[in-house]
Amino acid sequence: MPFKRLVFAASLTAGIRSLLAVTALLMLSSFSAMPARAHSPQQLETQLQRQEKFFQPVGRLAPEFDLQDGEGHPWDLDRLRGKVVVLNFIYAGCKDLCPLHSELIAELQKMINLTPMRDQVQFVSITTDPGRDGSDVLKAYGAAHGLESSNWTFLTTRPGQPEDATRRLAERFGHKFTRTDDGEYAHGIVTHVIDRDGMMRGNFHTLKFEPTNLVMFVNALANDVHKPGHAEDGAAGIEPSGRDAHAAASGWISLVPVALLVLAAGWLMGAITFFGLRRMRSRANARRSGSDVSITDTRRTGR
Numbered sequence: 001m002p003f004k005r006l007v008f009a010a011s012l013t014a015g016i017r018s019l020l021a022v023t024a025l026l027m028l029s030s031f032s033a034m035p036a037r038a039h040s041p042q043q044l045e046t047q048l049q050r051q052e053k054f055f056q057p058v059g060r061l062a063p064e065f066d067l068q069d070g071e072g073h074p075w076d077l078d079r080l081r082g083k084v085v086v087l088n089f090i091y092a093g094c095k096d097l098c099p100l101h102s103e104l105i106a107e108l109q110k111m112i113n114l115t116p117m118r119d120q121v122q123f124v125s126i127t128t129d130p131g132r133d134g135s136d137v138l139k140a141y142g143a144a145h146g147l148e149s150s151n152w153t154f155l156t157t158r159p160g161q162p163e164d165a166t167r168r169l170a171e172r173f174g175h176k177f178t179r180t181d182d183g184e185y186a187h188g189i190v191t192h193v194i195d196r197d198g199m200m201r202g203n204f205h206t207l208k209f210e211p212t213n214l215v216m217f218v219n220a221l222a223n224d225v226h227k228p229g230h231a232e233d234g235a236a237g238i239e240p241s242g243r244d245a246h247a248a249a250s251g252w253i254s255l256v257p258v259a260l261l262v263l264a265a266g267w268l269m270g271a272i273t274f275f276g277l278r279r280m281r282s283r284a285n286a287r288r289s290g291s292d293v294s295i296t297d298t299r300r301t302g303r
Helices: 002-032 041-051 097-113 116-120 135-144 165-173 211-222 242-253 256-302
Strands: 055-061 066-068 074-076 084-090 121-127 152-155 177-179 185-187 190-194 199-205
Touching: 041 055, 041 199, 041 211, 084 097, 084 165, 084 211, 097 116, 097 121, 097 190, 097 211, 116 121, 116 211, 121 165, 135 152, 190 211, 199 211
Parallel strands: 084 121, 121 152
Antiparallel strands: 055 199, 066 074, 084 190, 177 185, 190 199
């Protein structure tokens, strides 16, 4: 029956997608445990410039800020040193782009929080409409958009700061929120990535970038052992030490079980697909043969 074929195809597709999702998370977890030398931020930046058209490399200090969350707790960039920061600007009253951006951030957060990076990454959203985004609005926003408060926060201005302080901060990050006649704001969408030393390392523009690319970039930054003020060993022409080389080799060796899992999963899904289609074809042939016999008998009876 056509309906059964559709059900089978849909089930098979869902199974493949689930398997790929689990496999991707396993791969990401393995990469997270690998030394940074095996996949440095500089190498990944070069790769992303070739394959991710919405990625923009950045190499300057992130603008400082002094804000507070919905509970009134102070937040500044110095407090976030030691963690990779994924930062974006939104406002709660936005009805189109901001909710979509928040859902994308929630997707990124879920991917990262399933890996050892969970405690190494902080997600920060900053409202550009502090006049309307009060404490209650800030506290309710995350749950409404699937964001976990464990490593995500929604910030606004502190008492005494100008109402446009966060919009001017957004300009220092490179984009504008311009008030329109209906009281809303015209703005673009950018997801900023800041490294553990407070350096802006990359911007991911619009909502169209591949989430896995940002997660892998964050992973490289979270595992980067490069010290500020020192040239990258590879860039300086210095050969890695024996211990570093051994660590890198061990990191790749740790991927062998995952690679075998991927191969086994691919073979299994291929086998399921092959035998499923073969069974469907056999049934179709059997029905066709039965129909031919029935027609022949009918003709003979008619004679």
